Amino acid sequence: MSDHIDDAATLQVLLDRLVKFRLPRALALKKRVDEGGCLTDEDIDFLKRAMEDAQDGQRYVSRNPEFHTLGVQIAQLYEHIVSKGLENEKRA
Numbered sequence: 636m637s638d639h640i641d642d643a644a645t646l647q648v649l650l651d652r653l654v655k656f657r658l659p660r661a662l663a664l665k666k667r668v669d670e671g672g673c674l675t676d677e678d679i680d681f682l683k684r685a686m687e688d689a690q691d692g693q694r695y696v697s698r699n700p701e702f703h704t705l706g707v708q709i710a711q712l713y714e715h716i717v718s719k720g721l722e723n724e725k726r727a
Contacts, residue, residue: 642695642698642699645692645695646692646695646696646699646702649688649692649695652688653709657685657688657709658709660681661682661685661709661712661713661716662712664678664681664682664716664720665712665715665716665719668716668719668720668723669719671723671726672720672723673720673723673724673727674716674717674720674723674724678720682713682716682717685713686713689706689709689710689713692706693706
């Protein structure tokens with residue numbers, strides 16, 4: 636039971652961080668790379684930290700299947716940003 640309570644609290648913190656900080660910035664990056672822009676060193680550092688956070692939170696998501704779809708969507712968003720940013724960098 637305490638694991639479930641700990642998971643709930645941790646998941647709430649992770650979701651709050653995602654909604655307030657990670658997602659708005661990630662969506663802004665997606666917009667920029669979709670418009671042909673390149674990623675800056677600061678953007679790359681942000682993405683590294685975001686992916687490390689996602690990796691750290693994966694154990695909570697794996698124990699709570701209702702978050703699987705969200706986890707996959709976030710991973711796909713980060714992957715899109717990195718791939719498109721790399722594509723744009725090669726063209727620049």
